[in-house]
Amino acid sequence: MSLSVQILCLFLLVCIGGFFSFSEISLAAARKLRLRGMSEEKVRGAARTLKTKENPGRYFSVIQIGNNMAAIMGGIVGESAFSPYFSAAFRYFFSPEVSAQLGFLCSFLLITCAVVLFSDLLPKRLAMNNPERNAILVSMPMHLFGMIIRPLVWFFDNLANAVLKLFHIPLAPKDKLTSDDILATVNAGSAQGVINPNEQAVIENVFNLDNRPVTTAMTARESIVYFTLDQNETEIRKQISQNPHNYFLVCDGDIDHVIGFIDSKNVLRRLLEGKPISITEQGLVQQVQFVPDTLTLSELLETFQRTRGDFAVVLNEYALVVGIVTLKDVMSTVMGELVLTPDESQIIERDNHSWLVDGATPTVDLVYTLDLDELPDSQNYETVAGFMMYMLRKIPKRTDRFDWGGYRFEVIDVDANKIDQVLVSRLSDADAKPV
Numbered sequence: 001m002s003l004s005v006q007i008l009c010l011f012l013l014v015c016i017g018g019f020f021s022f023s024e025i026s027l028a029a030a031r032k033l034r035l036r037g038m039s040e041e042k043v044r045g046a047a048r049t050l051k052t053k054e055n056p057g058r059y060f061s062v063i064q065i066g067n068n069m070a071a072i073m074g075g076i077v078g079e080s081a082f083s084p085y086f087s088a089a090f091r092y093f094f095s096p097e098v099s100a101q102l103g104f105l106c107s108f109l110l111i112t113c114a115v116v117l118f119s120d121l122l123p124k125r126l127a128m129n130n131p132e133r134n135a136i137l138v139s140m141p142m143h144l145f146g147m148i149i150r151p152l153v154w155f156f157d158n159l160a161n162a163v164l165k166l167f168h169i170p171l172a173p174k175d176k177l178t179s180d181d182i183l184a185t186v187n188a189g190s191a192q193g194v195i196n197p198n199e200q201a202v203i204e205n206v207f208n209l210d211n212r213p214v215t216t217a218m219t220a221r222e223s224i225v226y227f228t229l230d231q232n233e234t235e236i237r238k239q240i241s242q243n244p245h246n247y248f249l250v251c252d253g254d255i256d257h258v259i260g261f262i263d264s265k266n267v268l269r270r271l272l273e274g275k276p277i278s279i280t281e282q283g284l285v286q287q288v289q290f291v292p293d294t295l296t297l298s299e300l301l302e303t304f305q306r307t308r309g310d311f312a313v314v315l316n317e318y319a320l321v322v323g324i325v326t327l328k329d330v331m332s333t334v335m336g337e338l339v340l341t342p343d344e345s346q347i348i349e350r351d352n353h354s355w356l357v358d359g360a361t362p363t364v365d366l367v368y369t370l371d372l373d374e375l376p377d378s379q380n381y382e383t384v385a386g387f388m389m390y391m392l393r394k395i396p397k398r399t400d401r402f403d404w405g406g407y408r409f410e411v412i413d414v415d416a417n418k419i420d421q422v423l424v425s426r427l428s429d430a431d432a433k434p435v
Contacts, residue, residue, distance in 0.1 A: 017119030
């Protein structure tokens with residue numbers, strides 16, 4: 001066989017090996033969801049590729065058999081083609097025995113480089129570019145080749161299955177899509193500019209609903225505006241004008257004895273109709289829904305959906321009112337900066353190194369903003385004010401501060417022992433001090 005014929009055979013074998021490497025990575029990198037969508041769109045070959053993706057054992061058996069056959073044959077052809085020429089060149093400097101060994105070594109290195117580059121690296125990198133389309137493209141040739149070497153595939157496939165069963169290894173991969181997988185995809189899309197940062201935040205907030213207690217979205221007890229049964233119409237009008245909310249609790253004496261709630265739309269309707277406003281009047285006060293403070297926002301949404309409500313009173317284990325929550329509060333938590341005005345934002349970024357934080361801000365929001373893993377002993381508090389009290393081990397006053405996690409936390413404003421504002425500043429390495 002002439003050198004030109006041997007080189008041509010070697011070239012074909014390298015191309016065949018490259019085809020199998022291309023096919024392997026195409027199917028491995030192809031995403032089931034994308035293939036399923038292409039199958040529903042009636043893309044030719046997508047259904048067959050999806051079926052192969054769901055049960056890839058035989059497919060990879062075909063690839064391994066074909067790839068190894070091509071590599072072995074390429075090594076044989078390459079060695080016989082190039083070794084004599086390398087050996088002849090080395091005879092000018094070394095003995096025949098050494099020249100033969102060096103000729104074989106040089107031939108081996110040349111063939112290995114060609115196979116690694118053209119049969120492995122380049123095809124696999126090309127396959128990663130739109131793997132679903134590439135997997136569909138090679139599905140038919142791979143199917144035909146599999147039919148040709150079907151006996152070999154059957155033998156090696158069953159032999160591999162027997163070995164896996166012997167060691168109690170699952171035959172099929174557990175391809176379970178998790179929320180972490182989705183978030184990782186979203187983060188990658190945001191990094192590449194495909195997904196807007198605000199959209200990324202919304203998606204992450206949706207997945208965090210299971211981890212956020214209802215207390216992170218509610219209006220706290222001290223901020224609740226409520227009516228008592230003994231208030232007259234003048235007092236009610238004044239309170240509504242000063243606090244234009246959608247809902248008002250109605251209590252018997254104090255806030256821990258809730259009778260129901262009033263919808264401000266019903267009050268407005270009575271005013272427009274010229275009717276008097278009386279809390280004791282039948283039909284004005286509606287029955288209120290109570291939920292425990294241990295619920296997550298996801299569970300609260302399910303409760304609202306089941307009861308067709310959008311307003312609830314949050315109680316603690318002692319049946320005391322700790323806050324009120326509405327469907328709008330939950331949606332604001334999800335939508336974040338898309339619906340919140342600057343005045344409503346609890347965390348305001350002053351510059352790249354400092355933030356002004358409301359004391360009532362849930363700690364989960366602070367952790368997300370500062371990109372922290374977790375606050376110390378976070379089960380002992382829920383808000384930034386609680387975090388400050390826990391770390392300072394006292395009732396804080398203005399200018400009290402501490403350093404933790406590469407940040408300085410300083411109390412800026414206190415009202416009747418209540419922390420209103422906290423300044424968080426990123427520390428330089430020189431300024432960092434232990435708590």
